[in-house]
Amino acid sequence: MDEITTGHLKRLFETKLNKAMRLYLDTCARCGLCVEACHVYASMPETKYTPVGRAEVIRKLFKRYFKLQGKFAPWLGETISFGDIGMDKAYEAAFSCTGCRRCVGFCPFGIDTQQVMGIAKLLLMGVERQPQLLAMLSDMSIAKGETYVESGENYREAIKNLESQVEALAPTPEGRETIPVDVQDADILYVGLSGAHSIIPAAAIMNAAKENWTLSYFEAVNFAAWLGDAKKQAKISQRIVDEAVRLNVKEVVVVECGTATRVLKFQSGKHDFKVTSIVELIDRYIAEGRIFLKPGTLQGRLTYHDPCQLARNGGVIEEPRRVIGALTGDFVELTPNREENWCCGGGGGLISMGEQEFRMKSAKVKVDQIKAARADIICTACENCHTQLTELNDYYAMGMKVESLTNLVARALTGFAEKN
Amino acid sequence: MAPTGFTLFLDGLYYFIMVPLVYISITVMVVGIAVKIASILSSPPPAYSLKTFPARKRPALAALGDTFGMSMIRKRKPVFWFFLMWFHLGIAFLILGHLDLFPSINIMPAASRHMVGAGFVGVSVTVPAFYFLFRRFVGENRHISVPADYLLLLLLLFIFLLGDMISWGNSWTAHGFVMTKANFSSYFGILSSFTFMNPRTVLYGSHYHFIVLHVFLAELFMMILPFSKIVHTFFSLPLNMLRRR
Numbered sequence: 335m336d337e338i339t340t341g342h343l344k345r346l347f348e349t350k351l352n353k354a355m356r357l358y359l360d361t362c363a364r365c366g367l368c369v370e371a372c373h374v375y376a377s378m379p380e381t382k383y384t385p386v387g388r389a390e391v392i393r394k395l396f397k398r399y400f401k402l403q404g405k406f407a408p409w410l411g412e413t414i415s416f417g418d419i420g421m422d423k424a425y426e427a428a429f430s431c432t433g434c435r436r437c438v439g440f441c442p443f444g445i446d447t448q449q450v451m452g453i454a455k456l457l458l459m460g461v462e463r464q465p466q467l468l469a470m471l472s473d474m475s476i477a478k479g480e481t482y483v484e485s486g487e488n489y490r491e492a493i494k495n496l497e498s499q500v501e502a503l504a505p506t507p508e509g510r511e512t513i514p515v516d517v518q519d520a521d522i523l524y525v526g527l528s529g530a531h532s533i534i535p536a537a538a539i540m541n542a543a544k545e546n547w548t549l550s551y552f553e554a555v556n557f558a559a560w561l562g563d564a565k566k567q568a569k570i571s572q573r574i575v576d577e578a579v580r581l582n583v584k585e586v587v588v589v590e591c592g593t594a595t596r597v598l599k600f601q602s603g604k605h606d607f608k609v610t611s612i613v614e615l616i617d618r619y620i621a622e623g624r625i626f627l628k629p630g631t632l633q634g635r636l637t638y639h640d641p642c643q644l645a646r647n648g649g650v651i652e653e654p655r656r657v658i659g660a661l662t663g664d665f666v667e668l669t670p671n672r673e674e675n676w677c678c679g680g681g682g683g684l685i686s687m688g689e690q691e692f693r694m695k696s697a698k699v700k701v702d703q704i705k706a707a708r709a710d711i712i713c714t715a716c717e718n719c720h721t722q723l724t725e726l727n728d729y730y731a732m733g734m735k736v737e738s739l740t741n742l743v744a745r746a747l748t749g750f751a752e753k754n
Numbered sequence: 755m756a757p758t759g760f761t762l763f764l765d766g767l768y769y770f771i772m773v774p775l776v777y778i779s780i781t782v783m784v785v786g787i788a789v790k791i792a793s794i795l796s797s798p799p800p801a802y803s804l805k806t807f808p809a810r811k812r813p814a815l816a817a818l819g820d821t822f823g824m825s826m827i828r829k830r831k832p833v834f835w836f837f838l839m840w841f842h843l844g845i846a847f848l849i850l851g852h853l854d855l856f857p858s859i860n861i862m863p864a865a866s867r868h869m870v871g872a873g874f875v876g877v878s879v880t881v882p883a884f885y886f887l888f889r890r891f892v893g894e895n896r897h898i899s900v901p902a903d904y905l906l907l908l909l910l911l912f913i914f915l916l917g918d919m920i921s922w923g924n925s926w927t928a929h930g931f932v933m934t935k936a937n938f939s940s941y942f943g944i945l946s947s948f949t950f951m952n953p954r955t956v957l958y959g960s961h962y963h964f965i966v967l968h969v970f971l972a973e974l975f976m977m978i979l980p981f982s983k984i985v986h987t988f989f990s991l992p993l994n995m996l997r998r999r
Contacts, residue, residue, distance in 0.1 A: 442824050446804055
């Protein structure tokens with residue numbers, strides 16, 4: 335690798351050296367506690383799939399370029415350079431990690447491999463080796479933010495076509511639109527995904543609760559978060575933030591998408607509005623008696639997969655369980671569960687990138703966990719997890735039903751006559 | 755008999771290790787740690803919270819628990835946790851035992867033949883250190899280890915073993931203890947009072963060579979500490995705060 339590129343990569347690396355990163359890169363004792371935390375390693379036991387194995391790639395580059403050891407005794411830490419196999423290893427490390435952060439809970443120091451992989455992703459962008467599909471999807475999201483006014487009419491028309499399906503689940507409150515868009519001073523701005531399935535059930539639930547809500551023009555998903563491009567990530571989030579400010583909403587509610595929720599809730603700065611996930615909203619509606627669920631709509635035993643970004647990394651842990659409690663009495667927990675749940679294997683952009691073979695093989699431990707629960711239905715509250723679980727169900731012929739929690743709730747809505 | 759050239763060289767070397775190098779190594783360690791802490795403090799903070807959930811009501815307390823109780827290890831690797839706790843407690847007593855050698859501190863009476871722990875503290879760090887070394891050769895630990903991991907453990911082991919030997923060696927002669935706590939206190943007195951006297955005048959046992967080697971390896975350890983993973987001594991708590999706050 336030529337000196338100019340090396341210098342460029344060093345400068346990129348340096349931009350990531352914040353307080354946390356310096357601690358992460360200096361402190362690992364290679365105790366091996368994190369090894370068993372990773373679902374990829376548990377399914378495909380190779381050193382390169384351990385959290386420490388991944389982080390060591392970056393640590394070895396760090397030592398090589400930023401530490402005295404790299405200059406005087408590189409053999410001590412087995413340092414590597416950008417030029418030889420460094421970038422290949424960085425790619426393999428970064429995009430075999432789903433960023434689930436299960437290892438953070440295993441490490442005695444709480445070293446965050448997802449953060450360390452952020453360096454790998456930035457370096458890959460520095461040599462144009464980022465996954466092109468994720469880059470393209472990120473750019474498309476940004477472009478949509480720039481042209482949404484022009485395409486607004488088409489969007490409204492498309493949304494109108496979904497109204498009958500929403501009405502079939504719950505009646506529209508009097509004097510309101512079934513799927514309102516651009517409602518000034520709405521209480522809630524709901525941000526869905528680019529698919530009717532992410533809008534219809536949520537709309538029905540909010541209508542059943544007689545919520546003063548409005549639908550966002552934008553999809554919640556943030557491809558740049560998986561790409562590791564902080565600037566683009568901020569731009570994608572900003573579209574929604576700007577919309578929320580323009581409409582003067584009190585709360586932004588994010589569709590079943592763990593990453594989108596985490597990015598908007600914790601990584602997009604402080605706002606005058608609150609950010610919650612749809613699961614938290616449903617839980618609140620049930621607690622306040624604003625929606626009622628018909629028991630017995632589910633046939634068979636249900637289990638729940640905690641999405642990593644929503645539970646361990648977002649704090650939405652007990653809310654889905656309370657919602658499920660209102661849906662069915664026939665519920666069984668996965669083991670482990672909550673913050674210790676195994677990642678489904680679809681995070682970190684792997685679903686968007688395809689990578690089916692890797693995703694299926696690396697989630698073997700997830701499949702074993704699900705099978706052990708002996709449930710008939712598995713539900714989750716994240717689009718990525720839902721897609722991955724659906725594919726796992728087919729690939730491993732598990733014979734289960736895979737459901738989204740919002741969908742289950744929407745199908746069980748009842749009590750409109752009493753409330754109306 | 756007048757000292758020969760080699761004996762003079764050895765005496766000079768021993769003196770350098772036992773006095774000036776002690777100051778040099780402590781300075782390197784303190785400055786190295788200070789520079790490291792300063793470089794971390796001067797770096798920008800992370801752009802957003804890195805905490806994990808469920809959130810703790812008292813994050814600082816939880817971080818203290820993570821750091822000193824290591825519950826995540828106790829839960830998953832109880833044997834490893836047992837040795838880690840044993841080792842770290844041993845280190846705490848080891849530091850205490852060495853501090854006790856300063857003439858102004860007397861946890862053990864000044865006239866005592868023994869240091870704190872009477873040799874058991876040394877064993878308390880040696881046994882776990884052997885466990886840590888053997889553990890490095892097993893399973894995935896072998897693949898994730900780098901040469902520095904082995905060398906650091908070997909360095910610690912040699913320091914501990916030499917310390918053990920000094921403790922035990924004291925009782926190997928027919929006359930009982932050759933060097934007592936009082937002798938070591940005199941040496942620490944020379945160091946703390948900056949008299950630059952030759953320690954050989956107060957450490958007159960036949961195993962002085964082992965003491966020199968023990969001190970030299972300890973100096974080596976102090977000098978590499980700021981540049982090694984041993985910095986976790988200082989950074990474990992702030993790291994655990996990151997995931998709790």
